[in-house]
Amino acid sequence: xxxxxxxxxxxxxxxxxxxxxxxxxxxxxxxxxxxxxxxxxxxxxxxxxxxxxxxxxxxxxxxxxxxxxxxxxxxxxxxxxxxxxxxxxxxxxxxxxxxxxxxxxxxxxxxxxxxxxxxxxxxxxxxxxxxxxxxxxxxxxxxxxxxxxxxxxxxxxxxxxxxxxxxxxxxxxxxxxxxxxxxxxxxxxxxxxxxxxxxxxxxxxxxxxxxxxxxxxxxxxxxxxxxxxxxxxxxxxxxxxxxxxxxxxxxxxxxxxxxxxxxxxxxxxxxxxxxxxxxxxxxxxxxxxxxxxxxxxxxxxxxxxxxxxxxxxxxxxxxxxxxxxxxxxxxxxxxxxxxxxxxxxxxxxxxxxxxxxxxxxxxxxxxxxxxxxxxxxxxxxxxxxxxxxxxxxxxxxxxxxxxxxxxxx
Amino acid sequence: xxxxxxxxxxxxxxxxxxxxxxxxxxxxxxxxxxxxxxxxxxxxxxxxxxxxxxxxxxxxxxxxxxxxxxxxxxxxxxxxxxxxxxxxxxxxxxxxxxxxxxxxxxxxxxxxxxxxxxxx
Numbered sequence: 001x002x003x004x005x006x007x008x009x010x011x012x013x014x015x016x017x018x019x020x021x022x023x024x025x026x027x028x029x030x031x032x033x034x035x036x037x038x039x040x041x042x043x044x045x046x047x048x049x050x051x052x053x054x055x056x057x058x059x060x061x062x063x064x065x066x067x068x069x070x071x072x073x074x075x076x077x078x079x080x081x082x083x084x085x086x087x088x089x090x091x092x093x094x095x096x097x098x099x100x101x102x103x104x105x106x107x108x109x110x111x112x113x114x115x116x117x118x119x120x121x122x123x124x125x126x127x128x129x130x131x132x133x134x135x136x137x138x139x140x141x142x143x144x145x146x147x148x149x150x151x152x153x154x155x156x157x158x159x160x161x162x163x164x165x166x167x168x169x170x171x172x173x174x175x176x177x178x179x180x181x182x183x184x185x186x187x188x189x190x191x192x193x194x195x196x197x198x199x200x201x202x203x204x205x206x207x208x209x210x211x212x213x214x215x216x217x218x219x220x221x222x223x224x225x226x227x228x229x230x231x232x233x234x235x236x237x238x239x240x241x242x243x244x245x246x247x248x249x250x251x252x253x254x255x256x257x258x259x260x261x262x263x264x265x266x267x268x269x270x271x272x273x274x275x276x277x278x279x280x281x282x283x284x285x286x287x288x289x290x291x292x293x294x295x296x297x298x299x300x301x302x303x304x305x306x307x308x309x310x311x312x313x314x315x316x317x318x319x320x321x322x323x324x325x326x327x328x329x330x331x332x333x334x335x336x337x338x339x340x341x342x343x344x345x346x347x348x349x350x351x352x353x354x355x356x357x358x359x360x361x362x363x364x365x366x367x368x369x370x371x372x373x374x375x376x377x378x379x380x381x382x383x384x385x386x387x388x389x390x391x392x393x394x395x396x397x398x399x400x401x402x403x404x405x406x407x408x409x
Numbered sequence: 410x411x412x413x414x415x416x417x418x419x420x421x422x423x424x425x426x427x428x429x430x431x432x433x434x435x436x437x438x439x440x441x442x443x444x445x446x447x448x449x450x451x452x453x454x455x456x457x458x459x460x461x462x463x464x465x466x467x468x469x470x471x472x473x474x475x476x477x478x479x480x481x482x483x484x485x486x487x488x489x490x491x492x493x494x495x496x497x498x499x500x501x502x503x504x505x506x507x508x509x510x511x512x513x514x515x516x517x518x519x520x521x522x523x524x525x526x527x528x529x
Binding site for chain 2: 011041043053054058060061063064307308311336338345347389390392393396397
């Protein structure tokens with residue numbers, strides 16, 4: 001293999017490049033990124049970066065002096081893949097021909113229809129998104145967060161700490177109910193109410209309303225707001241109107257796979273992959289948020305939009321690419337994610353949806369500090385910790401080592 | 410040389426947190442080796458003695474950075490700076506740590522917290 005193109009320059013792409021070099025690949029390595037930035041860490045974007053406690057230099061994922069001997073093509077989007085000669089076509093008209101391709105193009109934040117160009121309405125996915133939101137939050141005021149996922153919960157927590165008046169709107173019964181199951185999500189969501197953050201659950205959002213324009217205050221907002229004025233309120237499905245100076249829309253992300261349509265690479269809510277990242281096309285593997293790997297525990301293909309998946313899985317994908325799919329592989333560890341909210345460490349591993357019971361094994365939700373184990377037919381399938389780091393690690397490890405394909409039972 | 414714990418109280422696969430300043434984590438690997446590194450992750454304030462020990466590597470319990478216990482070097486991000494390593498000695502069943510005199514790489518969030526604590 002003489003040339004490998006890694007399409008996507010965030011954690012998954014960088015991890016793939018590192019794995020390729022670590023596994024002995026010494027050919028040409030081209031890393032293509034849509035954003036103009038070198039790889040950076042996204043989790044702080046909803047937390048310490050917004051408050052200013054962490055600056056841009058501290059987000060860098062590459063170590064000082066690290067040299068992957070790669071050609072970086074940044075600020076240019078991939079627009080197509082020709083599988084006959086494995087050429088990646090770029091938006092600027094160039095093409096990169098490669099013997100192996102790693103698809104790591106990630107996902108893009110979903111937006112609220114009709115909110116384009118309205119100042120004060122934000123999504124949070126990229127560094128540029130975070131810069132714009134940080135500048136807006138520094139002005140203070142009333143923040144309405146739309147969406148009950150991690151981005152929404154973390155932004156609510158951060159903005160509360162910055163002194164804003166915060167309302168969180170979630171379509172489910174509580175925030176994080178999809179990720180943690182309704183009972184444990186309710187326990188975790190008490191953190192919002194404890195601080196006086198207003199929770200509006202079980203209601204969708206119809207849209208946002210604006211008021212006539214004011215001059216943009218920063219280059220970031222100027223670039224985003226194109227003169228339609230500024231947001232005034234969020235309209236709920238039930239007819240209520242919630243006044244807002246700033247709105248953050250955290251309603252999930254769509255895999256960035258449009259550039260692969262028609263290429264022959266099978267897509268199904270992401271790039272459809274085996275349990276080692278191999279796709280329907282030889283010489284093409286996929287990793288990170290855009291990739292729907294087969295999960296033996298679920299007997300299904302599933303996109304795992306977690307930091308740890310983007311960090312760990314590319315090693316197996318790199319091995320599969322270099323070996324032509326013949327390398328032995330071990331199934332990835334169960335999904336693991338963390339969230340820091342209001343100074344509390346929330347950690348979760350496994351699959352909540354598989355469970356038929358949840359028990360508190362240690363601590364007490366009333367104290368906002370506990371460990372809960374999810375079981376299916378008596379076997380642990382997931383674990384949740386709130387400020388129970390040590391015990392959580394033990395359970396997470398046990399889940400990973402004892403992982404049995406319960407989905408096929 | 411600082412006494413940490415009795416070897417009998419530190420089974421293989423376990424870690425002991427020595428409440429020095431800054432704290433030190435002593436690991437007893439599954440292969441029977443003993444290693445000591447700074448307990449605080451260089452990325453953010455988290456205790457590595459609570460982490461996932463596998464071979465000669467510990468994964469931070471919080472954000473999954475990995476450190477090599479033998480050298481202190483970073484094996485996986487988001488951490489970018491190594492942890493200090495300390496020498497370990499066992500005498501008469503007691504585990505001792507010889508603290509490094511290098512400058513520790515404490516996370517900024519932790520340093521700020523310590524400063525704030527010192528001002529109270």
